[in-house]
Amino acid sequence: MTIEFTPWPEPMARRYRDLGYWEDKPLSDVLRVSCVKRPSATAIICAHRYFSYTDIDRLSNNLAQSLLARGLKPYDTALVQLPNIAEFYIVFFALIKIGVVPVNALYSHQRLELTAYAQQLHPTLIVASASHPLFSEGSFLEDLKREIPSLQQALIYGENHYADLLEDGLNFPEQIAQLEPTPAGEVAFFQLSGGSTGTPKLIPRTHNDYLYSVRRSAELCGLGPQTRFLCALPAGHNFTLSSPGALGVFDNGGTVITAPDPEPFNCFSLISQHQINMVALVPPAVALWLKAAEAHRDKLATLSLMQVGGANFAESIARRVPEELGCQLQQVFGMAEGLVNYTRLDDDDPLIFCTQGCPMCPDDEVLVVDENCQPVPPGETGMLITRGPYTIRGYYKSGEHNQAAFDAGGFYRTGDLVQRDGNGYLRVVGRQKDQINRGGEKIAAEEVENLLLRHKSISQAALVAMPDDLLGEKSCAFLVSSDPDLRPLVLRKYLRDLGVAQFKLPDKFKFVRSLPLTPIGKTDKKKLRKVLREKAVTSK
Numbered sequence: 001m002t003i004e005f006t007p008w009p010e011p012m013a014r015r016y017r018d019l020g021y022w023e024d025k026p027l028s029d030v031l032r033v034s035c036v037k038r039p040s041a042t043a044i045i046c047a048h049r050y051f052s053y054t055d056i057d058r059l060s061n062n063l064a065q066s067l068l069a070r071g072l073k074p075y076d077t078a079l080v081q082l083p084n085i086a087e088f089y090i091v092f093f094a095l096i097k098i099g100v101v102p103v104n105a106l107y108s109h110q111r112l113e114l115t116a117y118a119q120q121l122h123p124t125l126i127v128a129s130a131s132h133p134l135f136s137e138g139s140f141l142e143d144l145k146r147e148i149p150s151l152q153q154a155l156i157y158g159e160n161h162y163a164d165l166l167e168d169g170l171n172f173p174e175q176i177a178q179l180e181p182t183p184a185g186e187v188a189f190f191q192l193s194g195g196s197t198g199t200p201k202l203i204p205r206t207h208n209d210y211l212y213s214v215r216r217s218a219e220l221c222g223l224g225p226q227t228r229f230l231c232a233l234p235a236g237h238n239f240t241l242s243s244p245g246a247l248g249v250f251d252n253g254g255t256v257i258t259a260p261d262p263e264p265f266n267c268f269s270l271i272s273q274h275q276i277n278m279v280a281l282v283p284p285a286v287a288l289w290l291k292a293a294e295a296h297r298d299k300l301a302t303l304s305l306m307q308v309g310g311a312n313f314a315e316s317i318a319r320r321v322p323e324e325l326g327c328q329l330q331q332v333f334g335m336a337e338g339l340v341n342y343t344r345l346d347d348d349d350p351l352i353f354c355t356q357g358c359p360m361c362p363d364d365e366v367l368v369v370d371e372n373c374q375p376v377p378p379g380e381t382g383m384l385i386t387r388g389p390y391t392i393r394g395y396y397k398s399g400e401h402n403q404a405a406f407d408a409g410g411f412y413r414t415g416d417l418v419q420r421d422g423n424g425y426l427r428v429v430g431r432q433k434d435q436i437n438r439g440g441e442k443i444a445a446e447e448v449e450n451l452l453l454r455h456k457s458i459s460q461a462a463l464v465a466m467p468d469d470l471l472g473e474k475s476c477a478f479l480v481s482s483d484p485d486l487r488p489l490v491l492r493k494y495l496r497d498l499g500v501a502q503f504k505l506p507d508k509f510k511f512v513r514s515l516p517l518t519p520i521g522k523t524d525k526k527k528l529r530k531v532l533r534e535k536a537v538t539s540k
């Protein structure tokens with residue numbers, strides 16, 4: 001049995017191969033090439049631990065063999081949740097090498113998110129860390145196994161009393177079987193969608209499309225053996241994994257240094273200690289770094305490139321990056337579904353500071369259209385739709401949602417409102433999808449609303465974005481409740497107890513008698529957002 005996904009039409013697939021975008025190689029090729037060229041170079045520095053390319057290859061082979069010995073086979077799936085540690089990459093490569101198809105949950109995800117992914121994927125294996133509250137003891141795993149009968153194997157990183165140790169798999173001694181990834185035209189792993197619907201969607205990425213995205217990104221960003229990349233955003237996020245991210249660094253024989261998060265003081269120490277020259281950040285982290293650099297700029301001497309993406313980045317802050325941090329800025333506008341835009345390293349300042357770049361591939365088809373799907377003139381605002389050699393054609397097992405998310409020609413409706421100049425450079429000016437972008441962390445409004453509506457005294461709920469100086473946006477829940485004594489504290493605890501990730505908890509609750517409606521009877525979120533914007537202005 002293979003993993004289902006919506007394939008590209010044959011003529012396009014042929015074109016992508018003919019043009020060399022699709023190489024028909026497995027994603028683990030990024031490790032293979034550097035093992036050949038730079039076997040003893042340092043691939044990963046994780047706290048005090050150093051791993052060469054040969055180490056990563058050997059450890060991932062060991063784990064792969066141990067998983068085969070446990071009965072895992074190609075096209076099985078795995079649910080993985082690890083923090084930013086070397087083992088994240090070792091597990092990723094081990095699974096890819098034997099054709100087991102993982103999804104990497106974010107470390108901030110909790111019971112609800114992990115369960116939703118497991119319900120969709122029916123994984124055979126779970127890999128997680130005992131440092132996460134869900135896995136500090138065995139009860140969640142027991143529950144999950146009960147609910148998902150396919151889940152046979154669990155490997156937990158770190159001391160625990162209920163499951164096998166991931167560390168034992170890494171030290172597995174025997175070499176028995178030949179390792180065989182899935183074919184390059186098939187699904188290598190799943191990315192996570194920021195989402196706008198009730199259930200989080202999974203994004204099937206093939207070896208071919210992802211490897212292209214990594215290699216083209218690395219070329220465009222000038223990566224080489226000299227690259228020393230700080231991975232401070234979640235390791236599994238599309239940005240830090242592939243734009244060009246850690247995979248791009250591995251492919252070029254450079255070094256990835258892991259940090260648990262972008263907290264500036266720790267990151268600045270790592271930068272000076274390891275001569276880091278490149279980092280990828282979301283805008284709120286840049287703001288924190290600018291503040292910290294007032295006293296500690298000397299620690300950033302080696303930093304030459306800062307990529308910023310994931311959320312709206314104000315021009316005024318963008319301009320401060322080279323001046324105050326002493327490094328070049330690159331804006332990145334990407335999405336886990338595929339399309340990635342970059343400002344180029346040799347672009348003029350106005351493009352670097354005022355745009356989010358242009359598509360990386362000549363065969364990225366990008367249209368900016370109005371409500372009738374007609375292209376808008378350059379400079380005007382429209383909806384961004386796209387297809388191309390590394391943009392998916394459908395979410396995993398989401399027939400109905402795919403009807404809405406993709407048009408008849410296979411274009412992905414990104415839900416982003418953009419303006420495009422005559423040279424193809426894009427500016428992200430808004431959003432049409434029902435999502436809150438909380439400093440780069442995406443919240444599907446409907447998912448949180450559905451959880452709130454499960455509360456016995458809430459009859460209506462609407463989650464909308466409200467402006468925030470640091471995060472760009474925070475979330476506000478407008479609620480109609482039958483209980484006049486219902487308090488935000490109680491609701492936050494209620495949501496936490498349901499098992500939802502902390503970043504999805506509404507930052508503010510507003511109790512109202514009724515929600516405003518549009519002429520056709522939907523909740524008028526525009527009006528709610530306007531109320532919040534006006535309130536923000538008057539309270540300043």
Ligand code: J2J
Nearest residue numbers: 194238239243309310311312332333334335336356428
């Ligand atoms: C405004 N909005 C942006 C930007 C993404 C590289 C970089 C980021 C992501 C990512 C990624 C933005 N300015 N510069 O996958 O490979 C918003 C848009 C977009 C959504 C995608 C990558 N960069 N966004 O953020 O899948 O709304 O990917 O559609 O998490 O983030 O979110 P995600």
